[in-house]
Amino acid sequence: MIPSYSRMTNLLFWFLLAISLLAILLFEFGPEQRLNILATTELSAKAQDDRVHGGRSVTTLVGDEHRPAIDCQLREGYEFPFCELILTLSEPERGIDLSHFDGMRVKLRAEGGQPQIWRFFLRNYDPSYSRPGDDISHKFNEVMFRPNDYNVLQDVPLDVFAPSSWWVQQYNIPLAEQGADLRHIYAIELASGDRMRPGNYQLELEQLEFYGRWGKPGDFYRYLLMSWLAYGVLLFLMQYLLVGDKLRKARAARLAAEALSQSLSEQNRRTEEEARYDPLTGALNRLGGEKLLGELGEMPLSFIYIDIDHFKHVNDAHGHPMGDEVLKHMVSEVLRHCDALCRLVRWGGEEFVLVCLHYEQARAEALAERIRGALESYPNWPLGLKVTASFGVAERRGDPLEKTLKRADEALYQAKERGRNRVEVG
Template identity: 30%
Template sequence: MTEHSSNKSTLLPAISRTEALLGMIACVSIILIFAPKDWIQRSLEIYPQDYEAVLTDDTYSNGNSEAIWLDADKQIWQCRMGNKFRSPYCSMRLSLFDDSWSGLNLSDYDTMTIWASYSGPSDSLRFYLRNRHPDYYQVGDDTSTKYNMVEIPVEQLDTGFTLSMADFNVADWWLVTKKIPLEKSHPEFNDVVFLEVQTGSQATFGDHTIRLRKVLWHGHLFSDETLYKGMVIAWCVLIFFLLLYRMIHLKLELRRNVKHQQELVAINKLLNLQNKQFEDLAKTDQLTGLLNRIGIRDVLYDGLNNWKERRTPFSFVLIDIDHFKQVNDSFGHDVGDQILKLTAKLLAENIRRSDFLARWGGEEFILVCPDTDLYQAQVLAELLRKKLEDAPLHPERQITASFGVSALSTPNLDDLFKRADAALYEAKTQGRNKVCAVADTDAD
C-alpha cells in the first residue's frame, strides 16, 4: 500500500515557486475585488467640545434674531429668531485649526455622520464645511472660505444622520457674492477650517435650541479606481519580471543545451564519423556543396504539408545557366565545373536564410522558398538574375541564367514543377537571361 501511494505521488505535477506565487497573488486580487467595502476604511471622529465655538446671528445684517449660550461648556445654544430680517438665521461655528494653523483634509472621506439635539419649530438644519484655498481665500476675511453646504432633517439627528460627501454643494449666495468662476464652483474639502451649524432655510420665528454632539467621517483607504489601477500595475510589473526571468533562464538553458550538443557531436565524430560522411554525401551535391534532389526532398514535403494545413504560401524557382554547353565546348569541362561552383556560391550568398538552394542536375538549380508567394519569389529571382549578370565569373564570357517561377496553389507538387518548367521555357523563348512566372489559373 505504501509503495502504491509513493508511485502515485510521483505522477502528480510539481508546482513551481512561480506558479505558487501567481496563485497566491490571484487569490489576493480576488479577495480585494470582492471584499466588503468596510473592511478597508479610514475614519475621523470629532467632538465639538474640543474646539473653540463662536455664535453668530443676523444682527450683522440688521436682523433681530439672537444667538445665546444656554450651557457654554456643553455647547448648548439657543436661537431666538426674530422677524425683522427677510432671511433670519443663527449659527454656531467651530474652528478646526490645528497647531500648524491647518484645517481638516476631508477629501478622502466618503460619508459624514452627524449626532445633534434639536428642539424648536424648524424641520431642518444647515451644515457648512467651510474650506480654505488660495484660489479664493483672502487672509483676514473669514467669509472668503468656500461655503460647502448641506441641509438635513432634524428628526434623525438624535440617532445619527449619515450623508454622502457628494451631497454637499456650494452656497449660491457665496458664489454670487465672491464672483467665483464656474470652474471653481464645485465643493472642496482639502482644508476645512470651519464647521458651522445654522438654522434651516425655512426656519420659523421662535426659539430654536441646538446642541451638536459628535461628527464622524468615514472613507475607504483607496477608491475602486485606485484599487483596480494598482492591481493592473502590479500584474504588469509581475508579468514583466516573470518574462525577464524566463528569458534569462531560457538563455542559460540554451547555453547548457548547446554545450551538451557540442559534447554529443564530438562523441559522434569519434564513434560514427564514417556514417555521418556517407549521410552528407547522400544529400549533398559533390561538385557545388549544395543540396541535391534527395536533400531538398524533405523541404518540399514540409512545404506541401504547411500549405495543406494552413495555406502557408510556398514558391519554387527553376534556374538554368544560359548556353552552358557552349561554355563546356569552348573552354573545357574544368572551366564549366568552375562556373557551376561560382554560380552556386553566388546564388547561395544572395538568398534568404529561410530559402533552400539545390543543384537539380547539370547546369540546372532549384530554389525552394517557404512562406513566400509568387510575387515575392519573382522579386527574389530578379535579384539573383541581376547579381549573376553583373558577376565576373569568367574573364571572356558573361554568365547569365533563365528563371522559371511558380507558386503552390493546389496540393500537387507535380503541377508546381510543371508550371515552373513552363515558366523557364518561356524565359528561354524570350531570349534568356529573363525571369518568367506562371500563375495557376484555378487560384485566381
C-alpha cells in the same frame, strides 16, 4: 523537476491572488473607517450671529466641544438675521480629507419655535478659490435640515452635499470648481435658515460621525491593478532572462561541441603519434574509442553499433585480404553519410561503434537506417559481393556511457535475431 523560476512565479501568482482577494473582501465588506468629530482633540466650538453685521440676534454657546449647543435669540434688525454654531477642526490650510468617506451619521436636537431650518456646512479650503484673510471665500458644501430631520439619527451620504449657490455667485466660481469638494475640510458650521422666523431656538449637536472605506475606491483598485501589472512585467522579464539563459547554454553547448570536434580533428591529424586509429580502415581503434569516451564527460550523444552480416563467411570464402577490402569499403561508405559530430570506432573485428555527439535517438536511428540502406545498395563491393549490416541504436539518457553502449549492443543483438540487415533501438 519544475525549474526554480517557475516555482517562484507560481508562488508569487498564488500569493498575489490571495492577497488581492483578501484585500478586496476587506475593502468591500470589512469594518468601515469611522471618524467621530466630537471626539477630535483639536475641535473648538464657538457661537456667532448677525451682530457682526449690525443685527440684533444673540447666540450663546451653551455646550462644550464634546456636545456643542447654542441658544439662539433670532431678532429682526438685519436683512438676513442668523445664528450660527462653528466647529473648527484645524487651520484652513491643513484641513481633513473627508473625500474617501461615504457618509455621515448626525443627530441634531432642536427646540423652540417652529419651523426650524438649519443649514449644515462643510467648509473646504483650496488655493484655487480661497483668498487670504477672507473666511467667506472658503467653499460652503451644504445640506439643509428640515423639521422632520431633528431628534433622530440621520444617515447622510456625502455625495448629496453641494456648494451654496450664493457663494458660487458671489465669488464667480468657474464651472470646473462648482462641485462639492471635501478634501480639506477645516470647519463644520450650522446656521439658521433664511426663512426662520424671529424667536428663541436651541440647537444641540448630539452626534456627528463620518464613515466609509479605508481609502478611495479609485486609488485602491488602481494600486491593485498596478500590482498585477508589476507581476506581469516581472513574469515577462523572468521569461526573457530564462530564454536568454537557454540560448546562452545552447550556444555554449554548440561551441563546446565545435571545440571538441576541432580537438578531435586535431587528434585525427596525429594518428601515428597517439596510435588511436585503425591502420586498415582509418577509423578510431578500440584504444582511440575508449580515450574518446573518456573525454566526453556528460555530453549528450547516441551510439550506433554496426556489425557486418555474415562477415566470417566472407573471410572463409574469399580470404582475409578480401575481408579487409570489404571493411575499408564499408567504413568509407559509413563516413560518407556522417557529419562532423560523428566519430567511427572499430570496436573489434567487423564490429564498429558510431559515436554521434548531440544526437537524440530519432536522429541517430534515421542516420543508421540511411547507412543501412546505402550499404545494401552499395554497387562497388569487391567481387560484386552483396554485403549488409545490422545496427543497434541507443541514446544516452543521463546514464553512464558503458550502460548506453550496452543497450546499443543489445539492440544490435536483437537486429541479428530478427533477421539481420535492420536497425533496432535499445
